[in-house]
Amino acid sequence: MSGLLQGAYGGKVLNINRIRTESGPRVNLSRDRYENRWTPDNQDAEYPRLGENPNQVGTNNYTSNLLENGSYLRLRSITLSYQLPESLQSRAGLRGARVYVTGTNVFTITDYSGFDPDVSAQSVGNVNRGIDIGAYPLARTITVGVTLNY
Secondary structure: OEEEEEEEEOEEEEEEEHHHOOOOOOOOHHHHHOOEEEEEOOOOOOEEEOOOOOOOOOOOOHHHHHHHHHHHHEEEEEEEEOOOOOHHHHHOOOOOEEEEEEEEEEEEEOOOOOOOOOOOOOOOHHHHOEEEEOOOOOOEEEEEEEEOOO
């Protein structure tokens, strides 16, 4: 068995996707976002007010509620393999035989609401780390194989 754990602690992710889904009444808002938005009657709200112009929360404004905890722990890969016994290998005329199963991106533990807290969706480079603007999620794959040596 072999594997790789990957993680980060303490970083923040700017989740710009939430502007598109939470900023104004023209988008599909969750009930929680709508009921817990800032209004004159709800000044201790969890979310900013809904907006439709540059002076309000909308596509041109970034607020601190878009910053999310980017800490995570991911099982990046794990491989389980089994070497067949010599007696089976020699009967089949083999010098070696192994079966294996490998999982990639098996699970991620995080509080981040987006697909992947380890994002760099705003171009490439160290300056742009932690900005999520529609990053595609990592694929989870399972590979099963057999290695035969003649």
